[in-house]
Amino acid sequence: MLNKTLFPTEPYTNVIEAVVPADSALPLVAPSPKASWHLSSPWPIFLGAVFLVSVPVLFQASLVRWQPELSLALTAAWLGLALWLCQREHTRLWGDLLVGFTWTWFAGSIYWGWMRWEPLWHLPIEAIALPLAVICLMRRQAVVGSWFYLGSLFGTVVTDLYFYLCDVIPAWRQVMSASPDELHPIFQGALARVSTPWGFALGMALVGILIFVGYMPLHLQRHYTWAFGGAVLSTLLVDGLFLIAAIAA
Template sequence: MAAVRALPLLSAVLVTLPVFLQAPWVRHSPFTAAAFTAPLLTVALLLAHSGDPRRRRAGELLVGFCGSWLAGSLFWGWERLHPIYHLPLEAFALPLALAGLDSRWRLACGFYLGSLLGTAATDAAIALTGLMPLWPQALAAEPDQAGALLQSGAEAVLRPGSLLVIAGLGGILIQLSRWCWRQGDSGRVAGAALATTLAVDGLFVLLALLAPRLSGLV
């Protein structure tokens, strides 16, 4: 039972890292953030070939995280002002992940796919609420101005129409997360990634309202 709970918990923790660790790192040094994928993948592969089943499974999950980390570093490091490139870059390993769902790397694939689906839902929410033009403006602005732009965006999210869109997408993600949870270990990993995405997005909106400098984008 502990092992069953450990993988989704690790998945949830890994989903939060880009917000609190990767975002500020990439902003200050995109090359080193992207290059960090190499030692991270080395550790993941060493763990994945461990004789300890728990370490092996954690390593397999970490391999999937490496894909998300590299994609995030590339986008937020060099293409962050062009939101149209966000999903294509995040999805660079999509064919490999789909092909690997029936392999020994299914945990890696499950995490990557769950994270990617959560990212797609977040981008869809931004687009459907009319906030996409604010994205490059906030990222290109000076810190003080960027904070004000983020606050105005968060306030726009609280409008009735935007809340309806977000509630609809959130409901879909919750149902998908519940469905994934019934699909075995890789499904639970993906479901945890989806559910955590909702929590992280909610936290981001709260920080944008109350403390924009803590949002990771300023």
């Protein structure tokens, strides 16, 4: 059931051709189980997804504060590299994955570069490429990248939901405009809110959701399911790193 619904394997044809042309550089899913799409272990794609969610965000977090225009311009470089990799049989899976990463980088550059002071805009901006991901999935193009993007977006939704339910959004706004010397009391106040029984119980529940949603697709030996699972599970790593940073501040 999971393989036929959440991760469709048959192409859809009711999408406007002009949106994603049939001759697009984005790779199509090979229809045969014997095709190269299914041959190798999905572990490299899983680890690649974890890396792309957890490591570049540390670099981008600093870049967007000082050079948001450069961060946004790098989107074109990432996309160019992704399409170049997609043109080659031996690297097209990595190019496909990088397409999804390009969407997350683009959204992150816009929000964290110019709109980070308003948390209400976070999810709408992070979801800016959602229509494109859906279209690509319907066309069976950039499937690995699309599911990677959806996994990353799902993790963002869960994290933001926790912030809203624990009422730490005011601290978010304060952190974005505070000087380094002012961060400590803000972080301490936010930690006090999440250290309550409600904050702990909610955190455990959402961690359980992330583990379940991230782990279940790994039962399917497909690169795109492992890209999705890796992106979801790596949310725990990223959130854990930021929690440690808040405690140490």
